[in-house]
Amino acid sequence: MIRAAWAVGRKEWVDALRDRRTLAVVLLSAVALGPLLLFVLSLLVADLEARAEERTLLAVGMADAPTLHNYLARQAWTVQPAPPDHEAALLRRSLGQPVLVVPPGFERDLADGLAPTLRLLSASSNPRAERAAGAVLRLLQGFGQEQATLRLALRGVPVAVLQAVQVDEQDLADPQVRAAQFTRMLPFFVLMAVLYGAMHAALDTTAGERERGSLEPLLMTPVPRGAIVLGKWGAVAGVGMAVALLACLSFLPGQWLLRSETLAAMFQFGAREAALFLALLLPLAAMLSALMMAVAIRCRSFKEAQANNTLVVLGASLLPMVTVLNPAGEQPWQLWLPALAQATLMQRVLEGQALGAADLLLPLAVAAAGTAACLAYVARQLRASALT
Amino acid sequence: MIVAEGLSKRFASGFGRGRRVVDAVRGVDFQAADAAITGLLGANGAGKTTTLRMVAGLLVPDGGHVAIAGIDVARQPQAAQARLGVLSDARGLYPRLTARENIVYHGRLHGLDERAAAARADALGTTLGLGALLDRRTEGFSQGERMKTALARALVHDPSHIILDEPTNGLDVVATRALREVLRRLRDEQGKCIVLATHIMQEVERLCDHVVVVAGGRTVADGSVAALRARAGEADFEAAFVRLAYGDAAAAGETNA
Numbered sequence: 001m002i003r004a005a006w007a008v009g010r011k012e013w014v015d016a017l018r019d020r021r022t023l024a025v026v027l028l029s030a031v032a033l034g035p036l037l038l039f040v041l042s043l044l045v046a047d048l049e050a051r052a053e054e055r056t057l058l059a060v061g062m063a064d065a066p067t068l069h070n071y072l073a074r075q076a077w078t079v080q081p082a083p084p085d086h087e088a089a090l091l092r093r094s095l096g097q098p099v100l101v102v103p104p105g106f107e108r109d110l111a112d113g114l115a116p117t118l119r120l121l122s123a124s125s126n127p128r129a130e131r132a133a134g135a136v137l138r139l140l141q142g143f144g145q146e147q148a149t150l151r152l153a154l155r156g157v158p159v160a161v162l163q164a165v166q167v168d169e170q171d172l173a174d175p176q177v178r179a180a181q182f183t184r185m186l187p188f189f190v191l192m193a194v195l196y197g198a199m200h201a202a203l204d205t206t207a208g209e210r211e212r213g214s215l216e217p218l219l220m221t222p223v224p225r226g227a228i229v230l231g232k233w234g235a236v237a238g239v240g241m242a243v244a245l246l247a248c249l250s251f252l253p254g255q256w257l258l259r260s261e262t263l264a265a266m267f268q269f270g271a272r273e274a275a276l277f278l279a280l281l282l283p284l285a286a287m288l289s290a291l292m293m294a295v296a297i298r299c300r301s302f303k304e305a306q307a308n309n310t311l312v313v314l315g316a317s318l319l320p321m322v323t324v325l326n327p328a329g330e331q332p333w334q335l336w337l338p339a340l341a342q343a344t345l346m347q348r349v350l351e352g353q354a355l356g357a358a359d360l361l362l363p364l365a366v367a368a369a370g371t372a373a374c375l376a377y378v379a380r381q382l383r384a385s386a387l388t
Numbered sequence: 389m390i391v392a393e394g395l396s397k398r399f400a401s402g403f404g405r406g407r408r409v410v411d412a413v414r415g416v417d418f419q420a421a422d423a424a425i426t427g428l429l430g431a432n433g434a435g436k437t438t439t440l441r442m443v444a445g446l447l448v449p450d451g452g453h454v455a456i457a458g459i460d461v462a463r464q465p466q467a468a469q470a471r472l473g474v475l476s477d478a479r480g481l482y483p484r485l486t487a488r489e490n491i492v493y494h495g496r497l498h499g500l501d502e503r504a505a506a507a508r509a510d511a512l513g514t515t516l517g518l519g520a521l522l523d524r525r526t527e528g529f530s531q532g533e534r535m536k537t538a539l540a541r542a543l544v545h546d547p548s549h550i551i552l553d554e555p556t557n558g559l560d561v562v563a564t565r566a567l568r569e570v571l572r573r574l575r576d577e578q579g580k581c582i583v584l585a586t587h588i589m590q591e592v593e594r595l596c597d598h599v600v601v602v603a604g605g606r607t608v609a610d611g612s613v614a615a616l617r618a619r620a621g622e623a624d625f626e627a628a629f630v631r632l633a634y635g636d637a638a639a640a641g642e643t644n645a
Contacts, residue, residue, distance in 0.1 A: 007496040011485070018484040213480030217541065220444050220474045221497040222466040 004223040008231025016201045016239055026197045030243045033193050034250030039257045046260035058082040061102035071143045096128035098136055187346035188320045190247050194285050195316050197243030198236055202292035205232040207305035225382040229375050240285030248277045276349045280342045283367035290374035297381045323347055335362050390420040394452035397438050412438040414605040423579040427596035435605040436585040440553050444474045456549055473547035479538035483527035487537045491544050498545035512540040532563035549581045568595055589626045603633035
C-alpha cells in the first residue's frame with residue numbers, strides 16, 4: 001500500500017513539476033507576493049504619513065481674515081488658495097483636502113463680536129478629505145478658543161476658569177498592533193496563494209485524469225484505491241505546502257523594500273513569525289488540497305471542476321474577511337473554521353501576541369479531520385468508479 | 389481462461405420523472421480459451437464495452453459472474469486484475485511523461501521494481517516497434533503511437549490474459565496490420581488468452597479463433613468464423629453476422645435493398 005502510494009505520489013509530483021508554465025506562474029506569484037505586498041503597503045503608509053505632516057490649508061477669501069491667517073501661521077500651517085472648481089473636485093475625489101470658505105467681512109464681524117460663520121467644505125463620499133477635515137476642524141476650534149480666552153482675559157477672568165477639565169490623549173496601541181492594521185490583508189493573500197497554488201495540481205490529478213482517459217487504466221491496476229488517493233493527495237499537498245513555504249519566506253527579504261520608516265520599525269517578521277505562519281499554513285494546505293480533490297473527483301472535465309471549485313475559493317476568501325470586517329474583535333468560534341482560524345491566528349502573530357498550544361492544535365485537528373473526510377470521500381468515489 | 393456467465397448490468401440516471409433506466413447487458417456468456425484470440429463481435433451499443441468493464445473488475449455486475457484463470461473477479465478483484473492486461477477504449481496517456489515513464493509507472497503499480505519495469509518497457513518497445521519514441525513525451529503522439537504506448541502499458545506486467553476494446557479504432561492500415569501481427573505472436577509464442585471487442589468483420593475474420601456475437605446485450609451465437617457462416621447459411625461473414633445478430637428479417641432487408 002505504502003509502496004504503491006509512493007509510486008503514485010512520485011509520478012504526480014514529477015508530472016506537476018514538468019508543467020513548467022503553470023508552475024512558473026504559481027511559484028513566481030508566491031515568491032513575489034511578500035515583497036510586492038509589503039512594498040505597496042509601505043507606499044500607502046508613507047503617503048499617509050507625508051499627508052499627516054503636510055500642514056497646508058486650502059481656503060477661499062483668506063485675504064478677509066488676517067487674524068485667522070496669523071493664528072494659522074503661528075500653528076505652522078500654510079494657507080493656499082483653493083482651486084476654482086473645488087466643489088466638483090471634492091465630489092470627484094480628485095481633491096484630497098477640505099476647503100475653508102471665509103465669508104466677506106469676516107474680520108470686521110469678528111472684531112464686533114458677531115460670531116461670523118466659517119464654512120468647511122468636505123464630502124462624506126471622499127474619505128481622504130473627510131480624514132483631513134478632522135484636523136482642520138480641531139485647528140479652527142483652537143482658533144475659536146484662543147479668541148474667547150483673549151476676550152475673557154481682557155475682562156479680567158482667569159483662563160483656568162474656562163478649563164474645568166484637562167484632556168491628555170494617549171495611544172495605547174503599541175507599534176506592532178498599529179502596523180497590523182495595515183498588514184491585515186497579508187494573511188488573506190497568503191491563504192489565496194496557497195489555495196491557487198494547489199488548485200491546478202488538485203484538478204489535474206482528479207478531473208484532469210478522467211478527462212484524459214487515464215483514470216480507467218489506473219483503476220485497472222491492482223493498487224488499492226486508498227493508496228492511489230493517498231499518493232495523489234501527497235503530491236498535491238506537497239505543491240500547496242511548497243507555495244506556503246515560499247510565500248512565508250518571501251516576507252523575510254520583502255521587509256527590505258519597506259518604504260515607510262514607521263512601518264519598517266513596526267512590521268516585525270523574523271524566523272519566529274515565519275515558523276508560526278508555516279505551522280498554521282501547512283495543515284491548511286493539506287486540507288484545501290483534499291477538499292479541492294473531493295470537489296473535482298466527480299467532474300468529467302477540468303473545466304467543470306474549475307467551475308465547481310469556485311465555491312471552495314469563494315468560501316476560503318470570504319471567511320478570512322470576518323477578521324477584517326468584524327469590529328468586535330476575535331471570537332472563540334473563529335478558531336473552529338478552517339481558513340478563518342488561520343487568518344485570525346496569523347493576524348495575531350503579526351500583532352506580536354502569544355499563541356498557545358491550544359490555539360495551534362485546534363485548527364490542526366480540524367484540518368486533519370477535514371483532510372481525512374475528504375480523502376475518504378475521494379476513495380469512495382473511485383471505488384464506486386462512476387466511470388460510465 | 390476467462391469465463392463469463394450470465395452477466396447483466398443496468399444503468400440508471402436522473403431522478404423522479406426524469407429517471408431513465410438502460411439495460412446495457414442482459415445475459416452475456418462466453419468462454420475465452422488460453423492460446424486463442426476470442427472476438428466479441430457486436431454493433432455499437434451492443435454491450436461489448438460494458439461487458440469488458442465487468443470482466444476487468446471496473447464495474448460490479450448486477451447479475452452473473454466472471455472468473456479469470458479460476459479467480460472470481462467479484463471476490464478477489466485485485467488478484468484478478470494482476471493477471472489481466474486491459475487496453476480499454478479510454479487509453480489516455482500522461483502527456484508530460486515520456487512513453488517509457490508512462491509504461492514504467494504502470495509497471496510500478498503492478499508491483500514490479502524500477503529495474504524490472506524499465507526492462508519490460510525496453511522489451512515491449514522492441515516488440516511493438518516503439519523505438520526512439522520511448523524517450524519522447526507522449527504529447528503530440530499520433531493515434532498509432534498512442535495505441536502502441538497504451539498497449540505496452542497494459543502488457544507491462546506480462547499478464548496471462550489480455551483484453552482489448554476496439555484496438556484498431558483510428559489506426560491506419562499499416563498500424564492495424566502491425567497490431568494484428570503482435571497479437572498473433574502473443575497467442576502463438578506466449579500462449580496468452582486474448583479477448584478482443586470489435587465491430588469490424590474483417591478483423592474478426594482474419595484474427596479470431598473463436599467469435600462471440602453480442603446483440604442487444606445478449607450473447608446470440610458463438611463458434612469459429614467458419615462455424616458461424618455455416619450456421620447462418622451465408623458465405624459472406626458480414627451477412628452471417630447480420631442474420632445471427634438481427635434475425636432473418638434484417639438479413640432479408642439488406643438483400644432486397
